[in-house]
Amino acid sequence: MTTTADLDSPTGVLDAVRDVQSSISELEIDKFRLAVEWAVMHPAESVLHAAMVDGTEDELAIAGPGAPLVAEFCVAELALALGMSTDSGKRYLGDAVETRYRLPRLWSRVMRGEVPVWKARQVATRTIGLSEDAARFVDTHVAPVAHRCSYAQIDRAVDHARDLYDPDEAEARRAEQAEHRHVDIRLGDVTTDGLVYIEATTDLADALAFEAQVAAKAHDLLDTHPQLSLDVRRSMALGHLGDSVGRELVIHAHHDVSSTDGLVRVDNTKSWITVEQLGEWCQQEHTRVTIRPVLDLNEHLHTDRYQPTDQLREQVIQTHPTCVFPRCTRPSRRCDLDHTVEWPEGPTDSINLVPLCRGHHRLKTHGGWTYERLGPTAFLWTSPLGQTYLRRT
Template sequence: MFEDILPEPASLAEADDAALVAAISGWARAESAAAARRLAAVGELVARRTRGTDAVNRSRWSCDYWDAAASEVAAAEQISHGMASSQMYLASALRERLPRVAALFLDGAINSRVVATIVWRTALITDPYLLDAVDTELAAIATGLGPLSAAKTAAAIDALIDRYDPEAIRRQERDARGREIVVDTRNGENGTTALWGRLFSTDAAALDRRLTQLAHTVCDDDPRTLAQRRADALGALAAGADSLACACGNTDCPTSGGTDARAANVTVYVLAEQAALDTATDPGFGNGDQPPPAPAPKTQARPARAGAIIGGGTVPAPLLAQLINGGATVKPLRHPEGLPAEPHYRPSVALAAFVRARDLTCRFPGCDRPASYCDVDHAIAYPFGPTHPANLRCLCRKHHLLKTFWTGPGGWHDIQHPDGTVEWTSPTGHTYTTRPGSRLLFPMLCMPSGAPPATTSPALPTAVRGLMMPTRKRTRIQGRVHRINAERALNKAPP
């Protein structure tokens, strides 16, 4: 609806400054309107998937109707199950609780940040009449919330809620209950991973002091800066070490303690080529304030490829060599090409290791759950399908349950190829193709490993299959109502 009034990228070079600023503003509004339409479609899908006796009968399933809908949203947008579930909650709240705010969003008058803040801050309002009044007033002031900071936006919304329903304000207890540590393995860069979170202030002070103490347990020749040693100390702390391994490389180092605790005390699966294992150790790699080395001559051989952590992130070859030198265990991974199928349901340790190394993550569309935490699933159920790499793939527990119980007519089904490629077909007939995570990093692992016998397992009736599904103590709706009532009770209690 904005295409006719906003300049296309090809014509921006001829536009004046005022037109460029107008284009930025206009396309930001178009972006908000597009996001609102996407959420409106998500909300309609959720409404359809949660209606009817089938949804009621499966409401206590561990993988319930909400998870089934989230799998469709996640596959359509190529996002994780958790992100899809968050979008569904946001979409349902706009559709069912805040129609006037939703209308502003559809017009592009407010952005996604403001909408998400409104939905979150109003989640504890349970009286429909009060909610309608708050929705009306929020729609009147929402367009003025955009320029405010996140904190000021939340404060303005809370002030409005306080006039109607004081027990529905998100208070300080929520900040304490919302503490967490996030290790962002999905967005690692050059062998490093971002880390952030929120702790109790006492715990944060203790952690800060402990990192500083560990950072000073090395000798004076250690090439790392204090900031680098504090960062490495967190890894040593996670490995249960009482000191930080020195990186000076001196044979007579007074603080040398033998093996590196990070290499010997914690199991982290890293997939690497032999060339990376043969790389010479370099204690100065990534340490100190020295400038980067000069560019290598063009005739020099390609440096060893970094190792890939099964679960996300990479390990540069020099650091991998240091960890191996410090005591890390090396196990060769054998490609099972030409090997016969194993004569039992549970794959051997070697076969399961190969499948996890080949896939790296859950193989459902959009899911990036590390293979280390996934089940090794038979594409064609055993014994109708063999225990063979062409018939095995990694699925997280949620998507394993989905593939097992939300199948048959009107459900999900898939076809796996000998190279590990999986073609998924959703309940609506849309198809999604996922390929092993090692395909670009270690293509040798994705060589066809033979084809399993062409057969299919007989479909069990839904009622019979559902008896084997793990169940919840409360339905999802009951759990949400319980959490809201508990938080309102805390707000009502005297200080």
């Protein structure tokens, strides 16, 4: 054990750091092994036939061909014990099972502490989609050098195995990778100055046409904004590309006039901007501003029907931006609205409706999970094993 006296010198501190790092590595190995134990305890055979027939629970393939299947609903409880979301826990469990059953040489090196768990997961994540023969090839060639090989080397080994053993899959992947055009507007990462990161991948012809439009508009903005840099004017040009037909700006904003911070809540993006920024947006030339009634999140709305009204649905979504299951981050607009107390015993109103993504809705309905509402945005979930988890949205 490290004592205060051990930390009186630089070498003592370094020795203590090495001890701590060694303990962390050992614990990571234990955690990886325990994940496999959890999978073994919840095989596909544990899913009752009746449950599979009526769709309440299914067997789940978390690793590649030849690895054991697990009971679908076992993932959520392990994930929360790991401090992860259900999706992240599924990936972790899948990597552990993949390594144990399809990459046995790599698994042995991990258990001996010769390859870190994080490096093994990088290999396992890439081999899950391979056939058994291809995975065996990767294990044979990568396991001996896994402690020092790079991601690029792992990728080359996986691609070579796919070419050798899964040629049809290899060709399909090449075709898929050739078509990866996209535009990503990161509305979930808005700064307080109202700035948003945008990235895109497109074909050359579209890129050249777009560059010409941006360059021309940025040059036009030089007349009215001579003090701004070219980069700033190019950024502004994106918003002005539709000036010939005008643009509509619809913002769901909430501002507490009693607040001293001068910030406005933008519900569209779940972010904050300054009052000044909002004013600048609304005053921009060729912009049509739409003003809609403010939705009072504290108002009690209800309906006698099972389905909520549009206004009630919007209120629930604004109150809870994500699924209310612990650690779930799926946006509430893509979720089901669940009656906390089942309808018709429970009403369809502001208090009794919350968003649950489809997977966690099934856990609550068929998987033995229950929850109670402790406050406007606080929920206490109880697992089938009696474990409790508090979630605040």
